[in-house]
Amino acid sequence: MSLLELAGVGKQFRGLRALSDVDMSVSEGEIVGVIGPNGAGKTTLFNVICGALKPDSGRVRFAGDDVTGRRPEVLARAGMVRTFQLMRPFASMSVAENVSLAAQHHTRGAARLRGHAMDVVDRVGLAEWAHRPATELPTAGLKRLELARALAAGPRVLLLDEVLAGLLPAEREPVLDLLAELRERDGTTLVFIEHIMAAVMRLSDRVVVLDQGAVLATGTPDEVTADPRVIDAYLGEEPTTHADA
Numbered sequence: 001m002s003l004l005e006l007a008g009v010g011k012q013f014r015g016l017r018a019l020s021d022v023d024m025s026v027s028e029g030e031i032v033g034v035i036g037p038n039g040a041g042k043t044t045l046f047n048v049i050c051g052a053l054k055p056d057s058g059r060v061r062f063a064g065d066d067v068t069g070r071r072p073e074v075l076a077r078a079g080m081v082r083t084f085q086l087m088r089p090f091a092s093m094s095v096a097e098n099v100s101l102a103a104q105h106h107t108r109g110a111a112r113l114r115g116h117a118m119d120v121v122d123r124v125g126l127a128e129w130a131h132r133p134a135t136e137l138p139t140a141g142l143k144r145l146e147l148a149r150a151l152a153a154g155p156r157v158l159l160l161d162e163v164l165a166g167l168l169p170a171e172r173e174p175v176l177d178l179l180a181e182l183r184e185r186d187g188t189t190l191v192f193i194e195h196i197m198a199a200v201m202r203l204s205d206r207v208v209v210l211d212q213g214a215v216l217a218t219g220t221p222d223e224v225t226a227d228p229r230v231i232d233a234y235l236g237e238e239p240t241t242h243a244d245a
Ligand SMILES: Nc1ncnc2c1ncn2[C@@H]1O[C@H](COP(=O)(O)OP(=O)(O)OP(=O)(O)O)[C@@H](O)[C@H]1O
Pocket: 013, 016, 018, 036, 037, 038, 039, 040, 041, 042, 043, 044, 045, 244, 245
């Protein structure tokens, strides 16, 4: 059974078709990569799934419920958690405090909340930064903090928007290991938008290719990378990664 299912999802911005008739299905425990050129609609897709944007048409189902148009906080409490392409931590708070905030809805008591936050901070490799202001983190640290906040929220499905962008190759490895472990150890379902194809190839069970708001192809990493339409629309060109949330 699908944990997450989209049927006929469409979204326009003042006449621009950002998403048209998108069908997508993600099974529990699956890792699905989402790729496509800049402006293909990948982040918009996440915004619709997570309730940040209402689709103009179509339905989103999560864990058997029709959740179309439900608010992001409500969905997050049900286990639908996302990271943002552009990280915006609370500047006046420490790394650990930022993570605690994300866990507040399911962990009661200040001491337990602190303990839980520290576990997560440690898990993403930020232990020595725990009590420093979030603003002091370098890019790689901010990415880890964004991941930590998502983990602290207790995801059943985790939607990751370019968590590797801006990281050096050596900094990507531990993040990829952590994501693989999340599925293996915690059974977390992952949907991740990524431009770095080596990561897509390594992590994905299945890849969804978006182009101009529509699903161009779906298949195993080997299938989609051999698909001439995908090579034409995306893989033939050098992608640019940038933070535009
Ligand atoms: N809030 C918005 N208002 C108006 N247009 C928007 C809005 N959000 C996205 N768009 C437009 O919708 C299209 C899809 O944008 P989206 O951010 O989903 O692309 P993307 O695939 O995530 O691209 P990237 O790889 O650059 O992050 C783009 O043309 C974008 O300019």
